[in-house]
Amino acid sequence: MQSKPLKKILIVLTNTTRYGNTTDPTGLWLGEATEFALILQQAGYQIDYVSPKGGFVPLDPRSMKYTDSEIMAFYETADFQQRALTHSLAPTQVDPADYAAIYYAGGHGVMWDFPDNQPLQSLAASIYANGGYVTAVCHGIAGLLNIQTASGEYLIANRNVTGFTKSEEILAGKQSVVPFFNQTVAEQRGATFMKRRAYKEYAVQDGHLITGQNPFSAKAVARLLVQNLAK
Template sequence: MIKVLIVETNVTRYGKTTDPTGLWLGEAAEFVADMQQVGIAVDYVSPKGGFVPLDPRSMKYTDETILKVYESADFVQRGLTQTLRPDQVDPADYAAIYYTGGHGVMWDFPDDPALQKIALTIYQNGGYVTSVCHGIAGLLNLKTETGQYLIAGKNITGFTTAEEILAGKKSVVPFLNRTVAEAHGAHFRKKRFYSEYAIQDGQLITGQNPFSVHAVAQRLIKQLTV
């Protein structure tokens, strides 16, 4: 059975503020729904394992597809309350890794060595490293065995500076995705703010914002089911 590993955040607030954040629900649930439609299994991992908080703002952007996953016992248990720790994951079991977003990931995705090892092993095994929105934070610091950034020379996308400004979070986030991506040699691509946009460059598939989940999922499904 083909399996994809979904990565989610454990971070509950924006840095040292009292402003709550967490997983952007639709970026997990919509992806899961697409995988279920074609019989691709998923597991869930977070940097610390266990509980995954939801960004409260993400609850305003749901539909029947998202709510159906959110209401399922499997997602509540495995995806929100009992996520795996990285040391419980065998990368050989997965054809791809998918980094979800929500602002929380900007604090616990970029420099987690255990998650980095999982992602690089999946990539080296011929699998796909994918993300949507702020999930690109999980890719920004990945390095190959030769010490080169994995995204160097690659076309990627993620939540843009314009979108951070519109979200009112530019002054709060610890970095800007495009700035770091380009500093690490990537070609950061984008479309109009909050427009669906996903691109593939080899084994990397990335989406710009929460409205790009389906586009990322469909590109990955195409690769995994050929």
């Protein structure tokens, strides 16, 4: 008798190409997707990629300065090039029942197309209601800010979470162009926002919510998720 195959993991990526109305390019922070995906694949999980509109996913050019051989090797695979960056799924193509977890990768682009995307919110809420995990790293927490449970409460209310901090945003020099601070809105939603020193690896788990503080925390989120799915 064959064992039941492992459920899949859904990674959410941005379609945003620039900072608001500026000509300054942004998009997905590459390592936040590749480092997470590699660890989950190595643990035996299949990865699917979705974006608010589906299709093309731009890369934040600054993220290419923070790559290593592992990130570049994953980036150069035909699978990632095609299924993530060129032909990402649209939310309507996704059945939440197929997924054990959803993961919101960051990059500044998500600040514009994650927070108010109701189809993505519905996917995450369904995965969570089915006993799955809702996870994010860095700016990816923007996708969690407006998710509501069946009772109408914010998913992150009264929960410990982390994400790109206000101080890290200022250090990045983007405080004047981002539409909001993730830390501020998370706290307004009733979350307890946890943080450590800027740009240091840090991940927080609160039940079926797992969040990472900055680009250097994607692996920590992935490891926590794998540990929990193995239980």
